[in-house]
Amino acid sequence: MKRNKHGCDLKSCFLCQLCSKDWLPALDTHRQSFHVNKGEMLFSEGSEVTGIYFIYKGTFKVHKKWTDDKELIVRLAKDGAILGHRGLGNDIYYPVSATALEPSEVCFIDLGFFQSTLKVNYQFLYELMMFFAGELKESEKRMRNLAHMPVKGRIAQALLSMHAKFGTTADGFIDINLSRQDLASYTGTTYETVFRIMNEMVQEGSLALQGKHICILDTNKLNEHAGE
Amino acid sequence: MKRNKHGCDLKSCFLCQLCSKDWLPALDTHRQSFHVNKGEMLFSEGSEVTGIYFIYKGTFKVHKKWTDDKELIVRLAKDGAILGHRGLGNDIYYPVSATALEPSEVCFIDLGFFQSTLKVNYQFLYELMMFFAGELKESEKRMRNLAHMPVKGRIAQALLSMHAKFGTTADGFIDINLSRQDLASYTGTTYETVFRIMNEMVQEGSLALQGKHICILDTNKLNEHAGE
DNA sequence: CGAGGCCTTGAACAAATTCAACAGAAGTGG
DNA sequence: CCACTTCTGTTGAATTTGTTCAAGGCCTCG
Structure with a gap:
């Protein structure tokens, strides 16, 4: 090194x-x-x-x-x-x-x-x-989102920003090891809610899950929730 | 001048x-x-x-x-x-x-x-x-509060910080001219909720209202909600 | 292999928003 | 100056979103 x-x-x-x-x-x-x-x-x-x-x-x-x-x-x-x-x-x-x-x-x-x-x-x-x-x-933007954006949008936003910041592994999953617990803490909600919403996203075809690993399939659909 | x-x-x-x-x-x-x-x-x-x-x-x-x-x-x-x-x-x-x-x-x-x-x-x-x-x-503290503190606490906090920052007029009211709408926007909630919660606070004897003017009667009680 | 932590799921519950309706205040323009 | 419009304040009821509680399964790490 x-x-x-x-x-x-x-x-x-x-x-x-x-x-x-x-x-x-x-x-x-x-x-x-x-x-x-x-x-x-x-x-x-x-x-x-x-x-x-x-x-x-x-x-x-x-x-x-x-x-x-x-x-x-x-x-x-x-x-x-x-x-x-x-x-x-x-x-x-x-x-x-x-x-x-x-x-x-x-x-x-x-x-x-x-x-x-x-x-x-x-x-x-x-x-x-x-x-x-x-x-x-950045902080004030997140603050506003926390105040006004529904959970689904905040999760979409979080996933997109993690995707942008950490990139993906060879097989397309976001290259970060974050528990659902942590994702909940990051989006200001509970892990049960995170779970439910991410399931919805899988149903909608915008996300694929493999254990705790997350793969964004449809950026546009996520953006719809995240706004802007 | x-x-x-x-x-x-x-x-x-x-x-x-x-x-x-x-x-x-x-x-x-x-x-x-x-x-x-x-x-x-x-x-x-x-x-x-x-x-x-x-x-x-x-x-x-x-x-x-x-x-x-x-x-x-x-x-x-x-x-x-x-x-x-x-x-x-x-x-x-x-x-x-x-x-x-x-x-x-x-x-x-x-x-x-x-x-x-x-x-x-x-x-x-x-x-x-x-x-x-x-x-x-400051921003990140507010962000955390927005995420986890119930509305009542956020309002209490807002009132206390406004009190600290702007002081009071001669008759004890917080020296700022802010609509309920604005107070709602400041605490990340709706004006109806602000109204209801401030009424509760008046009931509890921690606040006095006179039109749009606000007077803090009991700092301790507000602090109970605001935490810390 | 046992224990604790994390994931998954459903159902009950609570907090806060939304909707609706009206009163009053404040400004606007004739 | 008065009628009109618009904005703010006030209140209750309905509704929604998201949390909490509960419980079982799975996975991981010591």
Whole structure:
């Protein structure tokens, strides 16, 4: 496995892309690599913010607790993505948790050094600001959908966006390993409802299921529900 | 009314606060002041982003359309707040609209100059990034609440946050002029439901109503519904 | 191989929306 | 200034959507 100086060889990792060259050695000194097992929490809601993570390889769900048995998945993240940036700001506690959906590798940068990076690398700070702007837009769009779109549309939307983000395996199934439970948490509903609605979609011929794996057969039909 | 160089005398306006002194004259050249009537849109969803606004005086709702008769109010903003920052990013169209809830004064800065400001004023860029981080946290919290909290809790929450943000008039009523329709759009429900639930709250003695004006009598009782 | 978690299904239930109807307030235009 | 229209507020009843409860089967992991 090829790695560059600071342990990350991914084009999509904007930390790599945007830091000035002369900063990389310092970055390399300060980063730490971690392995995270499936189901393991990288950080958890309410715990103190110690730094920022970048996903080297793997998939994570970022989720926010409601009651003991209810949560909302706020974001799904994969290779190259930043994690823990919600810890920035006045509050020193993470407002969300991050859990690995598969065995993953991450790179950790402590908060102090991350902030120094921001000070020195204007371009990085600018991109980070833009990234936040994008996330905010996305979040507010999902918020509106959660408020007004019926469950079927939200599930259609979720499937389409997962399809777009994670692509498909060779045999056409969406390349992510997400339980129905998680899909429910992602769409703000219950797993029973997810199950029922996905069955409907299979009846309609827009979806094919094989165990927990999902294959989108008819994008148009899903789009009808998802709107726009 | 005292104004500083660029037409804004508010402590809470972080553009004023964070720009370097030598930048202010340039800022002054580029800003334009606008009056906005009650009910008038400052910018509307889908229209092209031309620049950034700061509220000099007044109140705005920032809202996102769903169908013709449904929307979600994403944010309420008052004196000193930034508006239109959701227009930053790759997309060149506003993802939301902003409508004045009362006669208001705003200050406009065209996008090109705003971006120059970001390049020159590191501190401002940093604060803007942090501001976005805060907004994102807030948004995701609201998203979770929308997904899992029953309507009564969401209304309680909304009232409490409006109380905190806008304060009260001399006679104790929340100092904002929001229709039930808008309150419904803010909490992601219908105006009939808002009405019924607020009646319940009056019965319980946690609220007093006088026309469209709302007075919180018992913060604790509301908090019971709002959780946390 | 046992236990716990996840999937599957049906039926009862509840929360909130929709529909309908009217009263009052606020604005509009002659 | 008054009639008219439109918007907001108020209320009850019907309806729908989605949740909750319950229970059995399956799969996986230790």
